[in-house]
Amino acid sequence: MRPAWFDQLRRPSAGRVLAAVSVLPALVVAGWLVAGLPLLLVGRFEPVAAVLLGLPVIGLLCWAGLRRLPEVVEATGRQVAAVVAVAAGAGVFNAVMHGEQLIVRRDPATYAQYAIWLAKHGSLPIPAQAEAFGGADPALLFARIGFYQVDGAVVPQFMPGPPMLFAAGDWLGGLLLTPAVLGALAVLTVGGLAGRLAGGRWAPLAALAFALSLPVLYTSRTTFSEIPSLILLFGGLALVHDALSRPRPGWAAGALAGLVTGLAVLVRVDALRDVLPVLAFAGLLIAMRRFSRTDGTAGSLPVGEEALGEPGSRGAGGPWVGPWLLAGVVVGAGAGVLAAYALSRPYLAYLSRSVNPLLAICASVMVLTVAGTVAAPWLARLRLPRWAAPAGAWLVVLVMTGFAVRPWLQTVHREVTTPEDQVTATFIQKTQQADRLPIDGTRLYSELSLHWVVWYVGLPVVVLATVAAAVLVRRLLRSGEPFAWLLPLAVIGWTTVTTLLRPEITPDHPWASRRLVPVVIPGLIVLAVWGLGWVRDRARERGYGSRWIGIAGCLLVLVPPAVTSIGTAFTPVEQGEQAAVEAMCASLPRDASVLIIERVTGDRFTQVVRGMCGLPTAQIRIETGNDTAPEQDVRRVVERVRAAGRVPVVLAAEERQVRPYGTPRQVMGLVTRQDERSLVDPPNGTWWLRINVWMATP
Known part of the structure; x- marks a missing residue:
């Protein structure tokens, strides 16, 4: 009989390796931000202090996130190697083609100069x-x-999260190469989440489609905030998935997942919107467990009972993941709000027209979460009518169809009311003149937002993602399965709809494409590869050649974004x-x-x-x-x-x-x-x- 320690020394499975390497980027980024923010607040963000504090914090988060990691991905060694190879190739390619935006004309140079100041002086x-x-x-x-x-x-201007990351690159002598490194880590993160939700065989396809998209190339070559935000958001979703997959996760798994997700606010203030579904999901977990204890049986839970473990089991996901996930999100997002208030208050004032309503929405979601948790035993007695599941699926299709036909139904304008609006209007007029378009500085072109997505990921990805979302919504409303998709689908759906409805960015491209990077593009790609797998399985059930359908589907996913990107991919x-x-x-x-x-x-x-x-x-x-x-x-x-x-x-x-x-x-x-x-x-x-x-x- 082999001793217990011998089993612990066995080589980890390929799926566990993919699961680990795909959350490492989020854990490292989160650890650096957690250590760096207090130092910056006291004016001591210096290399020695940051490293001495940062390395232990990063080590602690990695230990908590990877300790006893369950088998959450089924993958082969070749599939894992393919994901890692795509990430490494993307990093090298973008490093070679990196930009040098140091002269302040738009946001990247502002971030770069912010980072340079922090690297040299460590205080604000x-x-x-x-x-x-x-x-x-x-x-x-x-x-x-x-x-x-x-x-x-x-x-x-801006949140201090990205400059703290870029400053570390400056200390290492590679400020301008840091975005390429972060871009490679983002590819790993997206591939890992795709592997968890769609299966390991689809992870390389998702990683490659993401890496080929022009907005990803664009934001991986210079100092933007979108890529670090993506790493934290999608890494956080992966950590939530892992926490609910553990048989006895304890409190640390939920708290860590929430903290990583909430820290996205320290990178981009817009992430307040993106993390709202996480608050609601945490409340749902608490409410489900509360109902199961009141009712006395997990079998009566309306959704996701197998994800929460046995009722009354103190180590199961229910008692711990929900409340600690909520606490982690509040702490992480709270750190972002504190940093904005302490270090960039004028920026908050400038964004007050959008930030103040967003804060009010966050407060409302918190109140509704608490109310729903209290009312869980009564709400659980409600049952959705049969027509709710198909109606939800058709609603997904109608929303996407509405965005597709929007340019023929609406022309979006913004009246000039502030000096900043006038600057934007003048810029748009000059761009219209250069592009030989009708001159109208109030045009925002937001009605074209879904068309932007089609440019950058291709029509097949948008169609497959829409089909996947419709199928998943129908299943979730009908039976609560697959429960693992509930939070990712909520985040992707909510952020995609709100972003496409109001991109809130100067509409010239590739500049405006950055708005799609944190959630919309990677989210639709993850949905699309799941949808491709669903189509392949349906074809197999009907006796069609699933292999050729899979090959054709991969080409449809990869070729359109590559064609769009080729015009600028090789021009730094x-x-x-x-x-x-x-x-x-x-x-x-x-x-x-x-x-x-x-x-x-x-x-x-x-x-x-x-x-x-x-x-x-x-x-x-x-x-x-x-x-x-x-x-x-x-x-x-x-x-x-x-x-x-x-x-x-x-x-x-x-x-x-x-x-x-x-x-x-x-x-x-x-x-x-x-x-x-x-x-x-x-x-x-x-x-x-x-x-x-x-x-x-x-």
Whole structure:
């Protein structure tokens, strides 16, 4: 008879390996954020402190998440190797084709500059250093696009989660390669969830379809927040699945799954919407267990009784997973809200029109969850009518059909009411002019949202996902099975519908495609591969060649996204920015106080010079309708800089703009490629981008 320890040393099954490696990304990301946030809040987010605290926290989360992991995936070694190979290939490819968006034009450079500041200084807010300009002056602006000026300091826009991750990459010497690494981890995560829900044979297909999609390539090559958010959300769904699959999970499994999912709010404030179904699901688990104890038998539960274990079993999923899942989500999301309030309050104020209603919805869901849990014994006596199951399935089809025909029924506009709206309207007008479309700055093109999805994953994936969702909804409403699909389907369905209804993003592509990355694209792909398996099984039952149906289905899933992506997949954008910025920094005197006197240069370079060159930087206020600052203001501030014992340096975009203040010298002349701006068609190329910076030393 073999000793017990011998069995523990056996090689783990292929399915268990896939299950483990697909949740590791979420556990590592969550552990780093849990350790990093307190350090950032106290102004000590530094390499040594972060590593000394981060590694034990990551180790603890990995131990809790992987300890006694059950067989939740049936997979072969080849299938696991295929998923890992797709992830590794995607990481290498995107690393080679990575962008260098450091000059602040849109969000990626804002995230990059935020991360660079954290990597160098480890604290917020960013000092404005008004004393380097002779003190405060009405003409001085210290914050531009992506940064807010608050009480003599500069506050970065956005949530701190992504910059904390990118800062770790900067410490390792690879800030611009970090997105490719995260993209590879996201491929693993999506493949792992597909393996759990659709079976190991479909995991490589889901991973490859996801990796080929243009929005995934786009957000895996530069510093966006969508990929880290996806890792936490889908990793959290996988952890919930694993927790409910354990025979005796204990409290840690549910709490960990909730914490990982809730921490998505620390990455993107929009994730508050995405985690709402998790709150409701946790309440459902609590209510189901409460009813089972009141009734005295698990057999009377309306849904999912086998997922919860035997009634009264203290270690079973029911008593622990539900309440601790709820607690974990609240703690994780609460950490995100706390970080936003403490570190980026102006950003919350800017988003108040959408965040305040979302917070109210979250509170309502919590109240309804508590009320449903209390009323569980009475609610459980209700039984859905027979027509509910087919009606739910047809509702799925009708909703997707409505989104498909929406462009012929509605044209979405947004009236200009704020300065930010005016900036967006002007941008849309310029893009329409470049694309030779009718000029209307109020157009949002949101009615095309489902068509965006078809561009990037293909019509077959959308159709298969719709069929899968309809079949799953029918089964869940009829018998409560497959219970494992309930939470993923709720998250995917809820977020897909709300995102397609109101994308809330500037509608040029590939820019707008990022809105589909955290849930919509991976969610529809996971549904589609399950749907393909369902179609294959039905064909086999009817005597058709299931093998050829499977091969044709795989081609239908993979070819359309590959065709869309091929136009831009091999063209990296904004290459050369890092070298150009470093050369510009080397041209500036070490004791300089930099004054930017031209509007576009101020928007692009105020934080770049401050963060990467390490020099006090400000823009001189520019009057409405002008491109450069009044000369009398410039000369007054120049004299104040001299009086402070520093060297004044003037920057602008053109030689003529700096000539009045000294001998012009060009310190940047970058020619590179930028993303296309397409409004009604999928992007299929890139545009030229020229950036010039001239300097004068008065």
